[in-house]
Amino acid sequence: MAHGTTSRPLLTAITLATLLATVACSAPGSDASSADPNSSAAPATTATCGTAPITLKAYFETGFPLPKSLTEEFTKQHPNVTWDIREDQFAVITQNAPRVLADDPPDLMRLPQVSELVKDGLLKNLDGYAQTLGWTGWPASQLQQMRVGPDGRRGDGPLYAMGLNFSMTGVFYNKKLATQIGMTQPPATLAEFDTLLEKAKNAGVTPINQFNGGATGGLAFPLQNLMAAYGDAGAINNWIFQRSGATIDTPPNLQATQHLEKWIKSGFFAPDINSQDYATMMSRFIEGKNLFIFDGDWESGNLDKQMAGNVGFFLMPPAQAGGKQAAMSAPLTYGIGSKAKNADCAVFFLNWVATDQKARDIAVTVGGSHPMGPADAYMPAVKEGSVTAATLAAGAVIGQDNGAMDFIANATGAIYAKSWTPQLQKLAAGQQTPEALLAAVQKDYESQVKN
Amino acid sequence: MSAPVTERRADRARRSRAIWLGWLFAAPAVIMYATFVLRPLLLTVQYSLYDWNGIGASTWVGLDNYRRLLTDEDLSASILHAFELIIFFSGVPVILGLFVAATIRDIAQSRLAVVARTVLFLPQVIPLVAAGIMWSWLLSTTGTANELLSAVGLGDLTRAWLGDFGTALPAVGVIGAWVLVGLCTLLLLAGMSKIDPSLYEAARLDGAGPVREFLSITLPSLRQEIGVCVTVTVIAALASFDIVYIATQGGPGNATMVPGLEIYYLAFSEREVGMASALAVALIVLVLACVLPIQRLTRDGSR
Structure with a gap:
């Protein structure tokens, strides 16, 4: 008995001490191999898949048919290339991205916000390829969001990712309900838009459904549109790209937030937006339960199918008639792991997506968005009167006005979940003022950028 | 020799x-x-002693993460929410469980008792994720809860229960209570079956009514079972994750943020592995601080 009682704690102590010694001898993550910045700094330049059989390892977002359609067509044209595809939801990809890129790098991967991945040296620098393939001659705004400087700031620096196409956001509307409230054409000014919302409400039609429940802050869509109507799209981009001195807490942005608050208080949004998720918003809109949603052209193909002929699209109108228009517009980002085995072939694929006629057809008909590539490249014909045609036409307007913005939700890795979402939900519930909202977001932003 | x-x-x-x-x-x-x-x-x-994003190099920060835990309002609020959930996860199931178990024991011979036991225990068999999804339908603006209220003329009370700042946390609590009532009932029923029937007989001879019987015999005899129920449910409340993740994801505006969810967001979305670990350690300490006294309280005096 005595033997047992003395040795048990002793043995436990020894075991624990040994374990502690084995785990605690080095700081976590300090092995230099994964964080070596030079591993991705020397860009290769020949993008080719060769002729020998090759299998590309890909990691795609589930629920969106575009990448798979493209890979199928690619294999048809280049039979030596086969695909090993893994799919996950975007939220899962966001959480997995660093680990997957470090441990088991895919040749091609759907990417979340790239700056932290670049800082950790996980993505391939594509500058060399971009030079030889002529990507540098494309409209600079297409690639700007995927350029990352050495300190993780986006907007310029080497290119670390590529788009399959680029999206355009704005306001979708139900044509039948629009006629019902006497809306004959899209609003030309913000004031006209306000009048339409008022009319819809008075006619007993829910003006706007917007997802803003759970972990989503979909009010960021109308808010950023309002910010660009009151202010300058460039200033918002500077904030998103973390330019020094940039702030979101500016007088025009305050006006925009107050305007959004006015919409909320006037009952222009469905009363339950704080429990609406994205799918609920879409199903209600498709069922004809409301007039407007703020969304992007990734839904164009879907809406043309489900609400054929009954859905329209317009860009957020400017504050003054004839003013410049702006929209959130972002490439559907794909990148290549810095240690990927078949980078040359993956780049060849990305270039093919932007330049091959068949691929550009697929980008529009399946993806619904504008293909990447030179400004004068081939454009597939789309059905007149369809919402796809409307969103593609809107892209031209934004190009002219230089009004393409990244999303304010993309400014830092945590700003959406940590700041925009809870703050906008509070605003929707009348528990936050516009002044305090912008101040709170700016404070979080500064502490996140400093880190 | x-x-x-x-x-x-x-x-x-x-x-x-x-x-x-x-x-x-x-x-x-x-x-x-x-x-x-x-x-x-x-x-x-x-x-928890490092500032680390999970991939790159880490920096030693000593106890800074723990200091932030005490000063960051969002983080301390999540811990308070967990304590609020104890009312729903522990209080309601244990009290309701006692009541239901006593009732079922009284009708133990009838078929109804078997049915009641099965029905009450069913939530334990259903995966929590499925329960969460089902309840988020019931509690939505067009869900059964609001339809019932409208039907009885209480249409003014209808709301998006999980999307309203005032009701989101209690609504999540109700889901938890629904899941845990069955477990408590079953545990308490098992405990009741061990009580010597002659005790009840003696009490009845002494003229005790059902309430007296319950207070003087059933409740004291169930001390250990109640201890187990409270322990299990308090841990479920403090470490809650799945129900909240499915029903509200911490929203609206952090109104239902709990430590379990916060740890997950910190580690996998915000990539602050150090801070997430510090909160996890704090949660372990908190759970132990709550559960150990309960264990001691219900173990002593049982003999």
Whole structure:
């Protein structure tokens, strides 16, 4: 008995001490191999898949048919290339991205916000390829969001990712309900838009459904549109790209937030937006339960199918008639792991997506968005009167006005979940003022950028 | 003289061999436990002292993460929410469970008792994720809860229960209570079946009514079972994750943020592995601080 009682704690102590010694001898993550910045700094330049059989390892977002359609067509044209595809939801990809890129790098991967991945040296620098393939001659705004400087700031620096196409956001509307409230054409000014919302409400039609429940802050869509109507799209981009001195807490942005608050208080949004998720918003809109949603052209193909002929699209109108228009517009980002085995072939694929006629057809008909590539490249014909045609036409307007913005939700890795979402939900519930909202977001932003 | 000495030595040798043999048999379990429980636990403690994004290099920050835990309002609010959930996860199921178990015991012979037991225990069989999804439908603006309210003329009360700042946390609590009532009822019923029936007979002879019987016999005899119920449900409340993740994801505006969810967001969305680990360690300490007194309280005096 005595033997047992003395040795048990002793043995436990020894075991624990040994374990502690084995785990605690080095700081976590300090092995230099994964964080070596030079591993991705020397860009290769020949993008080719060769002729020998090759299998590309890909990691795609589930629920969106575009990448798979493209890979199928690619294999048809280049039979030596086969695909090993893994799919996950975007939220899962966001959480997995660093680990997957470090441990088991895919040749091609759907990417979340790239700056932290670049800082950790996980993505391939594509500058060399971009030079030889002529990507540098494309409209600079297409690639700007995927350029990352050495300190993780986006907007310029080497290119670390590529788009399959680029999206355009704005306001979708139900044509039948629009006629019902006497809306004959899209609003030309913000004031006209306000009048339409008022009319819809008075006619007993829910003006706007917007997802803003759970972990989503979909009010960021109308808010950023309002910010660009009151202010300058460039200033918002500077904030998103973390330019020094940039702030979101500016007088025009305050006006925009107050305007959004006015919409909320006037009952222009469905009363339950704080429990609406994205799918609920879409199903209600498709069922004809409301007039407007703020969304992007990734839904164009879907809406043309489900609400054929009954859905329209317009860009957020400017504050003054004839003013410049702006929209959130972002490439559907794909990148290549810095240690990927078949980078040359993956780049060849990305270039093919932007330049091959068949691929550009697929980008529009399946993806619904504008293909990447030179400004004068081939454009597939789309059905007149369809919402796809409307969103593609809107892209031209934004190009002219230089009004393409990244999303304010993309400014830092945590700003959406940590700041925009809870703050906008509070605003929707009348528990936050516009002044305090912008101040709170700016404070979080500064502490996140400093880190 | 020498005979007892050698005998003792042989005895000691035999005993030490037995001890080593014992360790040999325990080895598979010990190794598994050390690798998958103790090692991660110690690593978590170690990570909590660093600023680390999970991939790159880490910086030693000492107790800074713990300091932030006390000063960051969002983080301390999540801990308060967990305590609020204890009312729903522990209070409601244990009290309701006692009541239901006593009722079922009274009708123990009838078929109704079997049905009631099964129905009440069903939520335990349903995966929590499925329960969460089902309840988020029931509690939505167009869900059954609001339809019932409208039907009885209380249309003014209808709201998006999980999307309203005032009702989101209680609504999540109701889901938890629904899940845990069955478990408590079953545990308490099992405890009741062990009570000597002659005690009730004696009480009845002394003129005790059902309430007196319950307070004087049933409740004291169930001390240990109630202890188990409270322990399990308090842990479920403090470490809640799945129900909240499915029903509200912490929204609206952090109104239902709980430590479990916050740890997950910190570690996998915000990539602050150090801070997440610190909160996890704090949660372990908190759970132990709540559960150990409960254990002591219900164990003492039971004999």
